[in-house]
Amino acid sequence: MGDENASQDNYHRAPIIGYHRAALSQKFGAPRQPNLVALTSVIEMSAPYDTPAAFIGLDEFSHIWISWQFHQNYINKENSINQADNSFRPQVRPPRLGGNQRVGVFASRSMYRPSALGLSVVKLERIEIVQGRVFLIISGADMIDGTPIIDIKPYVAYSDAIIDAASGFAPMAPVSLDVTLTESAYEQFMTLVNIWQLHRSDNKNADTEPATVAALIHKTQSQLLVSDIDVIKALIAQDPRPAYRRHDIKIPFVMRYKSVDVSFQLIESGQLQIIAIVEVS
Template sequence: MSCQDDSSLSNHIAPIIGYHHAPLSQKFGAPRQPNLVALTSVIEMIAPYDTPAAFIGLEDFSHIWVSWQFHHNYLYKDKQANKADSSFRAQVRPPRLGGNQKIGVFASRSMYRPSALGLSVVKLEHIEIIEGRVLLIISGADMIDGTPVIDIKPYVAYSDVLHEAQSGFAPSAPHLLAVTVTEFAYEQFVQMIDNQRIHNEAEKTAQNEKATVKVVIHKMQKQLLMPDLDNIKALIAQDPRPAYRRTEIHMLFVMRYKSVDVSFQLIDSGELQITAVVTI
């Protein structure tokens, strides 16, 4: 009997082994590829996959492969709801090609693919064992907050690095735009950090707060620090705007980062300018 005749081979159910927690809770602003922006984030393993024994030896590797789900992909949500609109789409319009040219879905890394699966290599900063559970602190992920993780494997340089590889329509990293910050937006950002610091110190005094899984994740998702401004600028420099709107001067766009909404626009000089930072 051929593979086509065996319906049991048409679907494979993979367990969710953890969830990714990150400063970015929305697709807009997220890097389109891994390692373009060195954002720090955390993978929270869930039972029974959070046992420390399952990760012995992983700390000897600098990078890991992460398999994950595009959980904000509307096609994936349609499939979960058994909607007809989840039918296979053979072609996509990559932003790298200006959002106009179509190519085959399997010639792209588009989120709109039959499996709704992503694959990223990220830096493993360190492994934390808190409350007997495993947290993987990583950097360079192109996943947003809440992303379900399907598998983790070590990155092996001698086989995973292919120097002679050709990269089709994406032979090099995308061009970065210059990003500036208005004095008003900078003052807003600094004030928010000061306010958070006062609030956090008061909470620590009241609760004698210690490191828990919940605390670590909350800090990753919400707590603002001065280095976050550099992260925000690096994300905006990737130009997350839709390709068809990239020539529009003074059109405001909003990127959500941790606990703030960051407004930015293209100005006459060709730079992207951050104009406001507002608490959510």
């Protein structure tokens, strides 16, 4: 067999079985590892994989493995296998090492890898069946909205948890920074939450209407709740800024969360401070 045919045989095509629906629509702000932030999100299964029969027994497990695709890296945006080959990076610079030190791509969890696949263990909060379709309510994902889901498997503690495993250059969870909120930013946030609550109260049947797919996705992606401020602070506490910008004082960065843009900056005290929360225009 010639090299050309052999190279084509090196690719395995897997079906997309669903999509991740979440409050984070952009890469900036997403946790760099799973379970660093207890962010609730939804996996919307696609037909024919959304049949309830395929999930019988899964609710007996507290956590699940998710195989997924890095769909917003520059390689996948090119949408070409050959271009992906030409773009192969043998080394990357992990943020954990300050963004300056290089390691092999296979010694990292970088999104710029040959398969463009991610693997995460998340908590399975519950399984919902809406309009005959299966939706998995999860927490702790490091995926953004629209992420294609390739596979789902139960997490089995006796074999999947290796207590004495060595974790190389990432031996423990990163230290979270302190996050404060200016008074004006808090007022902006509460004003937006009150608008959402008024809108909900205007819909008198909101709590009695049968659940719909549109309502479930809307709540996950857009509806602002009082509890969201704690999630926003937890996301920013992970410091999503590029590693080479970690010491920039009073330089604003913007994280999009649900229907708002959250502006924050590093202040002299070493804290990250949220300075504005405005509705996405």
